[in-house]
Amino acid sequence: MATSEPVSEIEKASEPEEPQPEIIPTAPPVVAGSEQYIKHPLQNKWALWYFKNDKSKSWTENLRLIAKFDTVEDFWALYNHIQQPSKLGFGCDYCLFKDGVKPMWEDDKNKLGGRWLMTLGKQQRQVDLDRYWMETLLCLIGESFDEASDDVCGAVVNVRPKGDKIAIWTGNCQNKEAIVTIGQQYRERLSVPIKLQLGYQSHDDTSSKSGSTTKNMYSV
Amino acid sequence: MSSSTSRQLSESRAIPTRTVLINDTTQLPHDYCTTPGGTLFSTTPGGTRIIYDRKFLLDRRNSPIAQTPPAHLPIIPGVTSLSVLTENGRNEANHLIKPYNSHGKTATGEDAQFEMDI
Numbered sequence: 391m392a393t394s395e396p397v398s399e400i401e402k403a404s405e406p407e408e409p410q411p412e413i414i415p416t417a418p419p420v421v422a423g424s425e426q427y428i429k430h431p432l433q434n435k436w437a438l439w440y441f442k443n444d445k446s447k448s449w450t451e452n453l454r455l456i457a458k459f460d461t462v463e464d465f466w467a468l469y470n471h472i473q474q475p476s477k478l479g480f481g482c483d484y485c486l487f488k489d490g491v492k493p494m495w496e497d498d499k500n501k502l503g504g505r506w507l508m509t510l511g512k513q514q515r516q517v518d519l520d521r522y523w524m525e526t527l528l529c530l531i532g533e534s535f536d537e538a539s540d541d542v543c544g545a546v547v548n549v550r551p552k553g554d555k556i557a558i559w560t561g562n563c564q565n566k567e568a569i570v571t572i573g574q575q576y577r578e579r580l581s582v583p584i585k586l587q588l589g590y591q592s593h594d595d596t597s598s599k600s601g602s603t604t605k606n607m608y609s610v
Numbered sequence: 611m612s613s614s615t616s617r618q619l620s621e622s623r624a625i626p627t628r629t630v631l632i633n634d635t636t637q638l639p640h641d642y643c644t645t646p647g648g649t650l651f652s653t654t655p656g657g658t659r660i661i662y663d664r665k666f667l668l669d670r671r672n673s674p675i676a677q678t679p680p681a682h683l684p685i686i687p688g689v690t691s692l693s694v695l696t697e698n699g700r701n702e703a704n705h706l707i708k709p710y711n712s713h714g715k716t717a718t719g720e721d722a723q724f725e726m727d728i
Binding site: 426429462467472477 | 663673679686
């Protein structure tokens with residue numbers, strides 16, 4: 391086989407003789423390189439909101455946008471640098487909603503909808519709350535509910551003295567098939583104990599309830 | 611054909627893959643879901659939905675990108691403030707937060723982080 395020396399001579403000799411094909415200097419759209427710096431796009435752009443219960447301000451004044459993201463890595467960059475729900479003050483919420491949907495019943499995307507509600511006992515705040523909330527976020531940004539993911543509007547965690555709540559909000563409380571799919575898969579992801587029932591309530595019923603309980607439209 | 615009756619198993623080899631760096635979603639090929647050499651992420655049939663499973667998402671938590679707080683993260687005491695970051699103990703990049711507040715001060719001082727929401 392040829393050694394390296396003759397090869398380099400041939401290459402040198404051929405340079406001035408062979409006209410090179412015209413090289414159009416285009417930057418490659420993708421660059422081979424370190425995989426760790428890849429950002430993985432999400433199906434949806436999401437907005438994380440923070441609500442603080444300050445009685446001297448209106449509800450909407452207490453609602454504050456923290457950040458929006460649309461890649462897996464940007465989600466973690468945010469999640470890694472904010473407080474866990476269990477460390478928030480009483481009366482505070484986090485809300486993660488699809489960009490363009492406000493985390494309130496009145497939003498057009500929410501007003502016909504409802505929520506899968508999980509109520510946690512006080513003793514679960516230190517054990518389950520942060521874990522459940524992170525799983526909920528991963529379900530949403532990873533689009534874990536197949537086609538039913540389109541029905542998802544967002545998720546809310548309420549930190550309350552009586553017991554915390556986590557809910558997945560969907561857009562139309564009549565879409566039984568999608569809602570039940572979401573409920574079943576959500577329940578599975580969270581490994582909710584069998585004895586505990588998850589209930590779905592319409593926002594209409596929740597906002598007009600007279601007592602402390604709202605009837606469940608669906609349950610899993 | 612060979613008269614041998616014994617069959618020879620072909621050697622197994624890994625499917626060749628290559629790694630590409632995507633800086634922006636616009637750089638994704640339009641047919642990314644059928645890219646030879648491995649999918650970047652899974653999609654539903656027809657490639658209409660970008661789905662990530664739990665393990666994949668959790669693995670990305672330690673991405674170098676995820677160790678820096680988002681730019682323009684508002685300073686909210688007890689939620690995004692520096693004390694929170696220290697408490698979470700996630701990284702040493704706390705000073706990289708780009709703070710802003712109504713007084714135009716930098717929030718590198720001990721008390722600056724509490725000047726929001728006045």
